[in-house]
Amino acid sequence: MSVVGIDVGFQNCYIAVARSGGIETIANEYSDRCTPACVSLASKNRMIGNAAKSQIITNFKNTVHGFKKFHGRAFDDPFVQAEKPKLPYSLHKLDNGNTGIKVRYLEEDKVFTCEQITGMLLTKLKETSENALKKPVVDCVISVPSFFTDAERRSVFDASQIAGLNCLRLITDTTAVALAYGIYKQDLPTPEERPRNVVFVDMGHSSFQVAITAFNKGKLKVLSTAFDPYLGGRNFDEALVDYFCEEFKSKYKLNVRDNPRAVLRLHQECEKLKKLMSANSSDLPLNIECFMNDIDVSSRMNRGHFEEMCAQYLMRVEMPLKVALEQSKLSRDDIYAVEIVGGATRIPAIKERIAKFFGKDVSTTLNADEAVARGCALQCAILSPACKVREFSITDVVPFPITLRWKSPTEDGLGECEVFTKMHAAPFSKVITFHKKEPFDLEAFYSNPQELPYPDHRIGCYSVQNVVPQPDGDSSKVKVKVRVNVHGIFSVSGASLIEKQKGDGDDMQIDSEPMVQNEGRGEEQNKMQVDPEGPSQQDQQSEENSSSSKEAAAGDKQDPAAGGSKPKVKVKSIELPIVVSNVRQLDSEVLTGFVEYERQMIIQDKLVKELNDAKNAVEEYVYDLRDKLCGMYEKYVTQDDSGRLSLMLEDTENWLYEDGEDQPKQVYEEKLDALRRLGQPIYDRHREHEDRPRAFEELGKKLQLYMKFVESYKQKDERFLHLSAEEMSSVEKCVSENMGWMNSRMNAQSKLAPTQDPVVKVADVIVKIQELENVCNPVINKPKPSLEEAPEASDQSAEAHNGPAAAEGKAEAKGNQQTKSGKEMEVD
Incomplete structure (x- = not known):
């Protein structure tokens, strides 16, 4: 079973796998450990990762990048509308109001959802993982920013399903980094001691996240998180782009913003310049050839000027640090300690501000780019039964408070309760008790919309069905289980009606835990059930069974105030159906359709790859054979054949770049076969000429060995006296025949020119060697017969007369003689 962690970044993705007893970041087919988060759609296929990044300039309208923040967002979202003018590709409003991406694919205009685009990227990362591990990949852990809301997390989870992945957990970036930091530490304090508090600062290309984590031996607990979702490395890139756009407008009279290709090229150069300025404080040049209208542009920038330009962004660094510390x-x-990761933390000015705020030097012990992916792989290893990992528990937090509001059709007022406060531990489950006579609706939403980096604070509506009053007409007790699972996704996971079978006791006596009365006749238990194992259905069922058993036990318990004379109260728990609506997630039918379409695109990509491979094979054969005709193959082909073959190669090359530019796979295979019919004999003559001497040499050595054996037999060598005359005659005859065959073939071959087909092939010589060994080896390796009984008896008698010492010496001599004889018999 595979254990894979995937860091899906705004700009780049990283994959880490658990193998060979450790965590390893794997490289793609370009030997690059990072895969660009780019998807390029073309007329025949898709290109993803490095291949797509190379298309950003040439195919900018159909190359999608920077789409991570469109997850779960509506087209009318202010953030989407602000991003729209900056993008070289087109956005489109979907039927459900979400953001779609419009591109041209297979000669048709297509609109893909953000889940589909991310699914394509995950498909590529899955393929890269499988190539590295040499086995299928299904289970994985994927990272998401800590500020992602319920809708955004559901969107990423749907994307993983489209790619055919089983996401065991959506883990936040900073929690993954904390796990990668803490699991290898051997000196963490014990649970009884004060925890070690570490700050993790992650500034990537598009966002800024901070988390403060408490470590004890075998566990970590996130104490607080803070973030600036719109501050990252790309802000600094855009500042440089804006500056140079203005400079080129005044210096070269170029309106760069009117040319998307020029803007994209300028972005790439500004990103390189930013990285150079992180390591150099001197003036650095910016040069772009044929930038726009065939004009070369150049300029200069230094770190001091750059920091002045970006002062507004540098000022925003301190606020998340302050918020996280206060919380x-x-x-x-x-x-x-203060650990920093993320590409943008390499900017010296950002490092200085972080260090100044906490009053201590920042630490860079973690790999700034790969720490998140490594943490994801570690979490996957912990969750996977295929790996043995030391026990390490993780307690994350709910980043935004969640409130539940309820109402019945016949009730006028609304009740609400904040079920999860800000920075509440997660994953976590709670059970809320309601007294209702009829079905009712629960509406979940984020309590403080102004704190959300997302315009819609609603999470979803949950209708509890089949609620009926008690037989005596009283309100029924309904227990509703709400949950934030390991993915950080909220749900109303279950509801049950508690039915009294005997009305001998008050319904408030059923629950042994103390209650807090809430507005709207809802009650919340002070004692909450914690489910640290995640949101699987089995876990939820076991919790519900445990809850039911507790309730039954409480019902059976006698009231001590009544002196034990009060009859027992029996209760029955009935599961209630819940209808979910207004949850921002793909419908199951739509998701199934996306999964099937992704499979079709994978098949299409595979067909195009096979077609390109067939075309490339023809081109490669043309160039290879043409080069060798004037080199190593020159003496193996006649001048006429060489001229005819060279002309055919030239015609094939011209055809490839004209009519053969776009042909079916079968046509390329036929062209290659036609070329090979002429080229293969030349190749065979060259190979035979090179390998034939070695084959004849091997046959000659065998013949000399067996001839020596025959001569030894004729000289009455005692080692071979046990062999019969018939056996030796067969060996001698076989050696003689093969000697004659070899001499005749060598003589015949020596009379032929290298341009002629050989009279004997290496395969023929190998067959002769095998025939020779099959006849001679059984005779040569035939063992001597065992000694007779009578001589052994006489030897024993002699040993008895001569004593033990003599017997021992004779046995030793006999053993030496057998050893010597055995060595001499090993002829072959």
Whole structure:
């Protein structure tokens, strides 16, 4: 079983796998450890990753990048509308109001959802993983930003299903980094000691995240998280782009913004310049040839000027740090270390501000680019039964408070309760008790819309069905289980009606836990059930069974105030159906359709790859054979054949770049076969000429060996006296025949020119060697017959007369003689 962690970044993706007892970041087919988050759609196929990135300039309208933040967002979302003018490709409003991406694929205009595009990217990452592991990949853990809302997380989860992946967990970036940091630490304090508090700062290309985590031996607990979803490395790139656009407008009279290709090229150069300025404080040049209208442009920039331009972004670094520290209720002195990851943390000015805020040097012990993927792989290893990992528990947090509101059709007022507060531990389950006589609706939403980096604070509506009053007409007790699972996704996972079978006791006595009365006749238990194992159906069922058994036990318990005389109260738990609506997630039918379409695109990509491979094989054969005709094959082909073959190669090359540019796979295979019919004999003559001497040499050595054996037999060598005359005659005859065959073939071959087909092939010589060995080896290796009984008896008698020492010496001599004889018999 595979264990894979995937860091899906805004700009690049990383894959880490658990193998050979450790975590390894794997490289793609370009030997690159990072895969660009790009998908390029073309007239015949898709290109994903590095191949797609090379199409950004040439096929900019159909090459999709920077789509990570469109997950779960509506087309009318202010963020989407702000991004739309910056993108070289087109956005489209889907029927459900979400953001679609419009491109031209297979000569048709297509609109893909963000889930489909991310699914394509995950398909590529899955393929890369399988090539590295040499086995299928299904289970994985995928990273998401800590500020992703319920809708965004559901969207990423759907994308993993489209790619055919079983996502065991959506883990936040900073939690993955914390796991990669803590699991290898051998000196963490014990659970009884004060925890070690570490700050993790992650600034990538598009966002800024901070988490403060408490470590004890075998566990980590996230104390607080903070973020700026719109601050990252690309802000600094855009500042440089804006500056140079203005400069080129005044210096070269070029309106760069009117040319998407020029803007994309400028972005690429500005990103390179930004990285160079992180390592150099001197003036650095920017040169772009044929930038626009065949004009070469150039300019200069230094780090000081760059930091002045980006002052507004650098000022925003401190706020998330301050918020995270306040929420954790720690002081700066309580912080053990500050670990930084993410590409943008390499900017010196950002490092300085982080270090200044916490009053200590920042630490870079983790790989800035690969730490998230490594943490994902570690989490996958912990969750997978295929790996043995030391026990390490992870407690994450709910980034935004969640409120539940309820109403019945016949009730006028609304009730609501904040079921998960900000920074509440996750994953977590709670059971809320309601007293209802009829079905009712629950609406979940984020409590503080102003804190969300997302315009819609609604999560979903959940209708609890089949609620009926008790037989005596009283309200029924309905227990509703709400949950934030390991993916950080909220759900109403179950509801049950508690039916009293005997009305001998008050319904408030059924629950042994103390209650807190909530508005709208809802009650929430102070004691909550924690489910650290994740959101699987089995776990949920076991929790519900446990809850039911507790309730039954509480019902059977006698009231001590009544002196044990009060009859027992029996209860029955009935599962209630829940109808979910307004949850921003793909319908099952739509998702199934996307999965099938992804399979079709994979098949199409495979067919195009096979077609390109067939075409490339023809081109490669043309160039290879043409080169060798004037080189190593020159003496093996006649001048007439060489001229005719060279003309055919030239015609094939011209055909490839004209009529043969777009042909079926079978046509290329036929062209290659036609070329090979002429080229293969030349190749065979060259190979035979090179390998034939070695084959004849091997046959000659065998013949000399067996001839020596025959001569030894004729000289009455005692080693071979046990062999019969008939056996030796067969060996001698076989050797003689093969000697004659070899001499005649060598003489005949020596009379032929290299341009002629050989009279004897290497395969023929190998067959002769095998025939020779089959006849001679059984005779040569025939063992001597065992000694007779009578001589052994006389030897024993002699040993008895001469004593033990003599017997021992004779046995030793006999053993030496057998060893010597055995060595001499090993002829072949």
